[in-house]
Amino acid sequence: MSLGQSLTDDEPETDPDVTTARVDLLEAENDRLRRELAQARQARYRRAAFGTGLVGLVAIVGAFFFPVASTVLFALGGTGLFTALLIRYLTPERFVSATVGRRIYEALATDHESLTNELGLGETQLYTPIDTDSNPAVRLFVPQQTEYSIPDDEELDSVLVLPADDRGRGVAFEPTGDALVDELRSATNGDLGSDLDVLAGQLADGLVEVFELVDGATPNTDPENGRLSVEVSGSAYGPVDRFDHPVASTVATAVAAERTTPVELDVTETEDGNYVVTCREL
Structure with a gap:
């Protein structure tokens, strides 16, 4: 007996109740995956904003301890903080599938x-x-x-x-x-x-x-x-x-x-x- 024949014997493909149940299950699973994907995207953006801001903050603090490179460090710090703000506030808050x-x-x-x-x-x-x-x-x-x-x-x-x-x-x-x-x-x-x-x-x-x-x-x-x-x-x-x-x-x-x-x-x-x-x- 083939695999296709076994499935046909156990669960007829024409059974509307089985088909409806499968569709509902797939839709629920798709909705769950979409929510998880949206949450993962938001978490990734938040991590990127935090990391970029942290680099900028460290650069600014370092400028006080290394006066020779203060110009470069201040520029790097300002760029990092500005980029973090852009990522944080320009990132979409909601993803509609x-x-x-x-x-x-x-x-x-x-x-x-x-x-x-x-x-x-x-x-x-x-x-x-x-x-x-x-x-x-x-x-x-x-x-x-x-x-x-x-x-x-x-x-x-x-x-x-x-x-x-x-x-x-x-x-x-x-x-x-x-x-x-x-x-x-x-x-x-x-x-x-x-x-x-x-x-x-x-x-x-x-x-x-x-x-x-x-x-x-x-x-x-x-x-x-x-x-x-x-x-x-x-x-x-x-x-x-x-x-x-x-x-x-x-x-x-x-x-x-x-x-x-x-x-x-x-x-x-x-x-x-x-x-x-x-x-x-x-």
Whole structure:
């Protein structure tokens, strides 16, 4: 009898109670390991701050006993104490796992998907820059009809978009990527490129290096046709083709904002499990 047959005979794989118990056990173990990892990181930072501060303090004390080298020792001591303060106060106090963030996003995505389905809206997702007195930003507009028209900025500032023209009816949300784009601007000294090639490179680097939302990102552009694509792998927040996924939303929001034009978002899954996020200017 093989090992696989033995497991099958003892605990049928189709037993839902066994499967549920295993999942609960694994989730509890994962939570415990995450807490221990966060505590270990904090302890490592505290030890580094203490050690660096101690070296700085010893150097300053030594400067009084060795006047010949006092200049060097004071400089070393000041550097050590300053570095210790940076480590102590600039170190994140809390680490939020990707699983927690993913579950929060999935709950919001489910609600948005349910709302658009119940309202009988289409699958088209348009990221549109608006400029109103209350909220100059980008809105995610989901039109009701296939042959749509983009409403005015004031109408897009509401969740339920009900203009006189039926073609402009639908719903509008604040994109998940709106705040992330602001963070990306800060990481690039407040400047994102309006050129598609430059912007594509900044977005690819931001998704991987700044936000760590994906393991890899490869940009591709077609400036003549107003198209920007990013192929991503290893998404921390699950399938990228879900509603307003942080990865896709960040790309679409940035393109709409920096190019100051509405863009249509399309996300496709490749044969090897990657996702291609494509924005086309309208």
